[in-house]
């Protein structure tokens with residue numbers, strides 16, 4: 001067995017340590033920031049990564065991507081070893097089979113929209129995959145444009161299509177929809193749910209939006225000072241909801257969501273996407289009552305700080 005092979009082909013698990021010093025090369029006794037995180041996910045899980053500014057969310061994604069070198073730990077990714085600190089093994093980013101969308105999109109400015117996606121295709125992948133992805137994210141008509149000729153929302157769609165074109169084992173999304181207005185955000189969330197379902201993508205998504213975490217992810221962690229202080233479902237994490245509004249509606253159609261069916265509902269002429277609170281199976285045409293809830297501004301940790309040395313597995 002090669003040193004690059006690790007046991008379970010459906011498991012993504014890691015334990016990462018990183019000390020950040022205020023100045024590059026500084027060896028001060030006390031680092032400005034220290035991250036210590038361990039976690040296990042199953043293939044296809046979607047994990048929301050939450051936490052205040054400076055909690056370590058971007059650092060965690062960069063460590064997983066290999067864009068920031070870890071000081072120690074390991075990453076076992078679907079039967080392969082990306083990082084083994086004990087053996088000084090660290091696969092470079094390009095060999096980790098990740099797709100990532102960071103806040104600045106990092107699109108290639110000199111390439112067309114189609115060129116950006118084609119460039120990301122794996123060797124031997126059919127070129128029509130690029131066109132399929134552009135269609136999925138609604139950019140077919142703009143395929144010949146340059147990124148600079150796209151709106152912010154269109155650039156985010158392109159970044160997403162490009163990340164998925166590489167057929168990644170792991171999708172890393174750092175506030176991928178943050179620059180969008182509520183309507184566009186909703187429709188891109190729908191696209192993301194559909195793309196994750198179609199390609200069976202294991203995903204980590206950094207978000208500050210409780211509703212987005214609930215819609216996209218089956219599990220969420222809350223980071224504080226570089227450590228996991230809560231690990232639960234997003235709905236559990238955002239406790240203290242206050243009931244605000246009740247209205248009637250009718251189910252238009254059903255689609256699969258990250259953790260159960262999502263119902264597209266017509267409510268007084270507005271189309272909403274909702275989940276059945278009691279897990280009931282609803283058919284198109286069913287009449288329903290919608291209860292709108294106001295989320296608390298800050299997530300409430302339900303569990304004591306997790307021992308980072310003891311990763312747990314969740315069906316997520």
Ligand SMILES: Nc1ncnc2c1ncn2[C@@H]1O[C@H](COP(=O)(O)OP(=O)(O)OP(=O)(O)O)[C@@H](O)[C@H]1O
Pocket residue numbers: 020021022023032033051052053054055056057058059060
């Ligand atoms: N290159 C770096 N050198 C030194 N310290 C850094 C570096 N990058 C980040 N840090 C520090 O690491 C800590 C975590 O930063 P990180 O960007 O991961 O936070 P975050 O949770 O993503 O925050 P935000 O929500 O504001 O993006 C912060 O204290 C930050 O100042």
